[in-house]
Amino acid sequence: MTGITMPKMMYGTAWKKERTTELVIQAIKSGFRGIDTACQPKRECREDLVGQALKTLFAEGVVSREDLFIQTKFTSIDGQDKNQPLPYDPKLTIPEQVEQSFQTSLKNLGVDYIDSVILHSPLKTKEQTLSAYQTLESFVDEGKIHNLGVSNIYDSNLLSWLIEKSRIKVGVVQNRWYEGNGWDWAVWEICQKNNIRYQSFWTLTGSPSLLQHPHLINMASKYGLTPEQTIYKLCQLWNITPLCGSKTLSHINEVLAVESAIGMKEDTLEVQQLWNAMHAD
Template sequence: MTGMTMPKIMYGTAWKKERTTELVTQAVKAGFRGIDTACQPKHYREDLVGQALKGLFNEGIVSREDLFIQTKFTSIDGQDKNQPLPYDPKLSINEQVKQSFETSLKNLGVEYIDSVVLHSPLKTKEQTLIAYKTLEKFVEEGKINNLGISNIYDPNLLLWLMENSNVNIGVVQNRWYEGNGWDWGVWEICQKHNIRYQSFWTLTGSPTLLQHPHLIDLASKYGLTPEQTVYKLCQLWDITPLCGSTTLSHINEALAVESATGLTKDTPEVKQLWDAMHG
């Protein structure tokens, strides 16, 4: 991956609505250096992320180069047609992607974006490839550093897209939770091909994991909360979790995970959890 290295934890901006500027500012001032958003007014206020960035840059809190900024192209199926759309839905997919990306640049007030992700596969493989290849042109122009795809749970579709694209997939962002068996099939492809796996629903979707005896033991032994322990496991297993917390105390707890020492992949309880989650 080129440009700013992806942080080991990202701040997720979905469903923040009118509080987006305030919460992104809070997260960055606390220490977050990765921000995830989307050009999808239904669930994100990408424009208010941009307002936060403008304020942070003007205050000298961070520079553009200090941040890993990621957004998404959302196809018409994922948009709310009753809200103003970021592109003309009557245009071709190629033109929709172009308009969406230009909208993102304007919303965010930046000249380049570290990572742009397809929010999900489109209706057909061919349409998905068209959207991806349109984004490839912006990589060639130096306006995007990394490309990726989200909500892709079919390993064969991921492999097909990898085989037919020119710019290597750098990011996969999926639900990583007990409901999909931890998505190990896609995760393994990412490991093999140097693709960064990002997780969402990491805590909300995993109540059983948060109460697992091995995890509780780890948390107690290393002075972490169960939630911090899950984030630490992600980082040990080459997963970048998204954290969308709105409270400063939880934000600080999430950021503290990276400096937590002692836990390794070889810690017995970690190995036991790994085996249990692969069972």
């Protein structure tokens, strides 16, 4: 990857609606340096309000552009709400849709480049997916995008195919990482083999039984963490970048405190026991 290194924790901006600007400012002032958004009004992902937050933060001198890792997404027409203003003309070809969406993102965010742009999901066909990805590759050539990736890709064969076909390496995969999909280990393993940063969402909400697992409860007690903090720390040990979308300052501070938590290592007995249990489920 070029530019700023992806932080070990990203702030997710989905579902913040009209509070997006306020909450992004709160997150950055608290210490977050990674922002995940999307050019997709359907998910109430107000990319334009993220841009307003950035404008305020830059003007106040809280951070500079170079201090932040900003990530957004191209969302195909199947993922858009046609009752909302679309970020591109759906009658255009896929490459033209991607280009218009990216230009909309630059305008919304008020920046000259974006650290990471990912496909919000694979498109209807492999060929369409590759076409959209290849269009994003051209912006990497121009220095306007630093990293590429894809979200919601749970077919390990499709991911391997995209890795093989892409000219500019897949640098990011963002998936649900939760008990409902067995923590997505097959895709995670491909990411480890190919030096791809795996980002997780639904990290806490989707895994209530993991939060109550005896091994995890014991770990939390031993290292002076909450169960939620323990999961975030485990993600970091396992080369997973979690997305946190909390709206409350106290929870944001708890999440950021994970970075300074000491003692827990990948090869400790408790971590290995939980790792084995999660792979056995």
